[in-house]
Amino acid sequence: MAYLEFCSNCGNKNDRGWIEGNIRFHCNYCNIIHYENPKPTATLICPIKNSILLVKRAFDPGKGLWGLPGGFIELNESPQDAAKRELFEETGLKGEFKRFIHFTYHFGTIFGDILLLGLEMKIKNEPLRPGDDASDAQFFELNNLPYIAFESHIKIINKYKELTT
Ligand SMILES: [Zn+2]
Missing domain, CATH: 3.90.79.10 (Nucleoside Triphosphate Pyrophosphohydrolase)
Structure with a gap:
């Protein structure tokens, strides 16, 4: 399983795409962005x-x-x-x-x-x-x-x- 493949909040599959100026994991059910940091x-x-x-x-x-x-x-x-x-x-x-x-x-x-x-x-x-x-x-x-x-x-x-x- 890839890191952040699934939403850590609801367990549904995350989307990955361009959002708010960067490529990010995003849950369409919870409507939250899973931010990543160095x-x-x-x-x-x-x-x-x-x-x-x-x-x-x-x-x-x-x-x-x-x-x-x-x-x-x-x-x-x-x-x-x-x-x-x-x-x-x-x-x-x-x-x-x-x-x-x-x-x-x-x-x-x-x-x-x-x-x-x-x-x-x-x-x-x-x-x-x-x-x-x-x-x-x-x-x-x-x-x-x-x-x-x-x-x-x-x-x-x-x-x-x-x-x-
Ligand atoms: Zn979610």
Whole structure:
């Protein structure tokens, strides 16, 4: 069953078409539009001196490639709390939110549209313990990064470089 194929209010089949300036799911029985929104992520810059932390992705999209640590913000969770949770789950590190770096977005991924909040975390140089969605975690010199899985992550890294140089 496709997401929003049926009305969550009455259970009848939704229509999908152009309405109020966008393509939307719409229930003709309840006469309501089922609005959809991008999913926000906390995407993390974790610097130690001139290096940043990257994780090797254990799952698609980008399986086997390096990217910034992070993940989707959950309900009842601030971006800062999501950042701490994802950092710990993926690398075993505890960190504190330092500052907002940059936002980027990405349409039509396997998760739908995504809004990425690039957040800088203050961390200590402690042993890494890759886990959860990460098969490896390492620090890389900012001027010698490996291939990065996502253009949106590269934009956040570039903004961070701008702010620090
Ligand atoms: Zn309905």
